[in-house]
Amino acid sequence: MQQHEDRPIVILTGAGISKESGLETFRDPDGIWARVSIEEVATPEAFVRDPERVHGFYNARRRGLMSEGVVPNAAHLALARLEREWPGEVVLVTQNIDDLHERAGSRNLIHMHGEILKARCEACGGVTDWKDDLEVATRCPACGEAGAMRVHVVWFGEMPFEMARITQALAAAALFVSIGTSGSVYPAAGFVQEARMMGRAHTVELNLEPSDGVSLFHEARHGPASELVPAFVERILASAW
Numbered sequence: 001m002q003q004h005e006d007r008p009i010v011i012l013t014g015a016g017i018s019k020e021s022g023l024e025t026f027r028d029p030d031g032i033w034a035r036v037s038i039e040e041v042a043t044p045e046a047f048v049r050d051p052e053r054v055h056g057f058y059n060a061r062r063r064g065l066m067s068e069g070v071v072p073n074a075a076h077l078a079l080a081r082l083e084r085e086w087p088g089e090v091v092l093v094t095q096n097i098d099d100l101h102e103r104a105g106s107r108n109l110i111h112m113h114g115e116i117l118k119a120r121c122e123a124c125g126g127v128t129d130w131k132d133d134l135e136v137a138t139r140c141p142a143c144g145e146a147g148a149m150r151v152h153v154v155w156f157g158e159m160p161f162e163m164a165r166i167t168q169a170l171a172a173a174a175l176f177v178s179i180g181t182s183g184s185v186y187p188a189a190g191f192v193q194e195a196r197m198m199g200r201a202h203t204v205e206l207n208l209e210p211s212d213g214v215s216l217f218h219e220a221r222h223g224p225a226s227e228l229v230p231a232f233v234e235r236i237l238a239s240a241w
C-alpha cells in the first residue's frame with residue numbers, strides 16, 4: 001500500500017487565515033473591496049492611470065501589517081508545525097501578500113500573489129525587500145531609475161508567480177486543503193479540481209462559511225481558522241485522513 005507521506009500535502013491559504021491576526025479580507029461585508037474598487041487599485045491599468053493612489057493603498061496596508069498587534073495566529077502556527085513534524089513534503093501556497101506564514105515558521109512557501117514587503121523595478125526587473133512607503137519618485141536601489149518602482153504583488157490580468165511549481169505539486173498531491181479563501185479568484189479557485197483530477201488527492205475546505213466552490217471538495221468544515229486548522233493538523237499528524 002502506498003504511504004500518505006510518499007506524496008505531498010498541498011495547502012492553499014487565503015485572506016481568511018489572517019483575519020484573526022487583524023488583517024482585512026477582500027469579499028466579506030467588511031472587506032477591502034467593500035470600500036475600494038478593484039479597478040482603482042488592483043490592476044496594471046490603475047497603476048498607469050494613478051500611481052499615487054495605488055502606492056497609497058499598499059503603503060497603508062504595509063504599515064498595518066507591520067503594526068504591533070498583527071502577529072501570526074493559531075492557524076499559521078499549526079501549519080508551520082505540520083511542515084516541521086510531517087515526515088513527507090508539505091507545500092504551502094498562499095494567495096496572501098502578508099508575511100505571517102514566514103513569521104510563524106513556514107519555509108516551503110509559495111506566495112502566488114506576491115509579497116507586500118517587496119518592491120519591484122519595472123525598468124530593470126530587480127526585486128528588493130521593502131518596508132518603507134513607496135512613492136512615484138522612489139529610485140530603484142539596483143539601477144537608480146526613478147518612477148519605475150511598484151509593489152511586488154499580482155494584480156488582476158497579471159500572471160501569478162510559480163505556477164509551474166504549483167501545478168507539479170497539485171499533480172502529485174495526496175491531500176489538498178483550502179483554508180480561508182472564497183474560491184472566487186482564478187487560477188487558485190481551480191486548484192481543487194486540478195488536485196482531484198491530476199493528483200487524485202483527498203480535498204478538504206476549512207473556511208468560516210461555505211466558499212463558492214464548496215461542492216468541489218470531498219469534505220468541508222466551517223468555522224474560524226484559529227480553531228479548525230490546529231484540529232485538522234492534529235488529525236493529519238495522527239494519519240487519520
Ligand code: BJW
Binds near residue numbers: 017097113155160185
Ligand atoms: C475566514 C475567516 C476566519 C473570513 N477563518 N475563514 C478563469 C481562469 C483563469 C483566470 C480567470 C478566469 N476567470 C477570470 C480570470 C481572471 C482573474 C479572476 O480570477 N477574476 C475573477 C474575479 C473571476 N484572475 C486573474 O487575473 C489572475 N491572473 C490570471 O488569471 O493570469 C492568467 C492565468 C490564466 C491561467 C492560469 C494561470 C494564469 C490574477 C489574480 C490576482 C488577484 N490579486 C488580488 C490582489 C493581490 C494583492 C493584494 O492583496 O492587494 O489577490 S485580488 C484578491 O483576491 C487578492 C487575494 O489573494 C485574492 C483571493 O481572495 P481571498 O484570499 O479568497 O479572500 P476573500 O476575501 O475573497 O475570501 C476570504 C474568505 O475567508 C471568505 O470566504 C471568508 O468567509 C473567509 N474567512 N474570516 C476562516 N476567521
